[in-house]
Amino acid sequence: MKRITRRGFIRYAALGVAVFVGGGVAGRYVAPLKMTTYGTRHRLAITEALAQMVDRRPVYHWAFEDLDSLEHLPQMPGPLIQAIEGDEVNFSVTNTLREAHGFRIPGVPGEVGAGIVIGPGETRTFEFAAPVGGSYMYLDHLNAPVNRVLGLHGPMIVLPKSGNTPYSEPTPTVQSLFDDLGTTDFFPGEPWRPERTRVWLFSSIDPRFNSMAERGESIDASRFREEFLPRYFTINGESGAYAAHNHHTVPSGRIGQPHLLRLMNAGMTADSPHIHGNHVYLVAWTDLAGNYRVEDNVRFVDTFTTDPGGRMDWLLPFRRPPDIPGDPNIPLRQLVRTELSLTLGGVGQSPLTYPMHGHNEISQSAAGGNYPQGMVTGWQITGDLDGVDFPPSNPKEQGGVNEETHGGH
């Protein structure tokens, strides 16, 4: 099998997590998701799985499986596919289920962009040239949006062949934004690096429909659109505390280390993701006409809409949070020394952590409540601009036990 040769893996035996640490051209690939596939040949299966929700209830899903993964497990979302513009990408997709399924990557020219149909038990092999740099989502386009929402979706990242932005064809303003990172007073620190990337793939799950699929019943797409009542909300397949404390999802760095966040919405709900601590630049998005494009008039926002099926790229500048009072020339490790030394509820206030969550707060629920076990994650600032990390908090516990929250109802 043809693979990019220079690659390396670290395996965390306990978690079964693979992290890519290759160099050279291959080193431009990133590994933000739990599982990722490498190189330009991908052998996927369309299969079924019982995915455990945040409250440990199993929910039947249709899911992709990376047949070359050592995990031998389906994944939700599907594995992260990475390519460089122009790469010859080869897919072999086997449908192990009882009904036809599809494979489509919106935005890719040719047959894979139009959608390929794979009959029960069939394997389809196809090739395409990796399209222009950007964020993509592969999905089962049949019976839309049912098959996508029942689990058959995954992220694809394409990097440009050259340049210092994530795009092959950046607009002049996006080019100047990336040129300014690390070179202007407003963005002291470093330029963006491709490995400073996270995928935030949102989905929503209504188990009533998943049960219908499990029983082999056909699902009417218009009824699905009409009656869908999400019970679980996920980011990269995880909810709540799991998504908020997974370092493959949570960007982490010192002040001056900008990250690109690639948001995708495979679910059914319009949400309003809000990030704390820094505003972000909306550099590319699926606009209201339905086209994913690099933006020319780049908003600086703390909240923006994601629509079902949409994609959106945020540049998180990792600026020193601008509303911390005091002399901006004093490193935070000295300016807010007391705060960073505190341990509250058994958790240190160092490093500084900030949430990102759906502000259509309905998405913060799981099983109809249990705030905030829904669509939430975050980011963390580990140190100052001068490269010195914040000291760890004093492990001595401070703050009271929240008796009132205990007991819930």
Next chain:
Amino acid sequence: MAPRSIPLRPVPPDEFPIFHKHVCPPTFGGEAIDPVPPTRQIARNLLVNRDLELRDGTKVPMWLFEDPDDDTESGTTLPGKTVRTVEGDIVHARVGAKTNTHTIHWHGIEPTSMNDGVGKHSFEISGNFVYQFATNQAGTFLYHCHKNTGLHFEMGLYGAVIVDPKKPDIPEAHGVPDPPYPAGGPGFVRAFNPPSHVVRYDVEALWVPDDIDTRWHELGHNAFMQKCDPDNPIAAEDFTQDGFLNDFRPDVFGLSGEAKRVDDDSPFERAAVHAKVGQTVLIRFIDAAYNVNVIRVGLPLQLIAVDGYPRGVPPAGKYSRPINLPAGEPIRITAAMRGDALIRPTEPGRFPVAFDFFHWVTGKRLYTARTFIDVTAR
């Protein structure tokens, strides 16, 4: 073959504190941490129970902020009494949790984690706490309780934070009081206008669409929360299974604190704008609804800022520019997005303003809230 399982990621016991804190933040209180002398001090207490009265006499229970230093009606309003500061201020905000525990998140203002008002990243207030933050960017922001937020935000625990630019030393500034500028105008707003990047306005309006599911308004403070077990914060048996905070079916719609039942299509008076030909009108909008909102204004307008930051004003706004919209062009927003717009009416008349609410899953239109801009001859 039976479907295989995708298990939840195993949580090692040393991660239990952070998983536990995610759901059950500790309490904390007291004076500002790492204090810097303030240039402005404000106070808010949570919460006051008030009924929102509809035209047919129906009462919807709400939870409101109160300003303990203002015992008039204006201290306890929906939206909450506006927090108004000046660019560059260092603010000390004394927040009192009078019933249970709460937080205040100063949405769009970006201080340290302990001053950001999110329990799982810091603590919930028991008693009092003094939040400390600077307001370094002039624009339209938001404050709200960030506890069991789906419910507390819905119940009315939100209000505007308006940060005003300093008054410029130019002839136009005559007759404008010093900032913070009075609600309703006149004043100055940050907008692309080199070299000063401020624009004088005569009339100011605050448009805050909201949607209300009255079933939610019968719920208690901690409705449908997960039970906390520090020794096993992921225990399945501690998750509530009978909640409906995922099921939002609004039957009442609001605009700037005035509310109407879904079958009441009379115009909203409180959000109506009254201006004269030749005046500059500043509209600040804040989305407090969960459904998708589309605003259509019957006059041309210029979008000058989003989420507190002015378009086109360097350094942050260098990569954007103001947008001129013709009359009736839709502005689509979702929860907690904000914007500032300038309108310069050139002829007298009554111009319609509509807020369409579209369902957050089906996309179907649920309601249209109507108000208007009345322009009289100069």
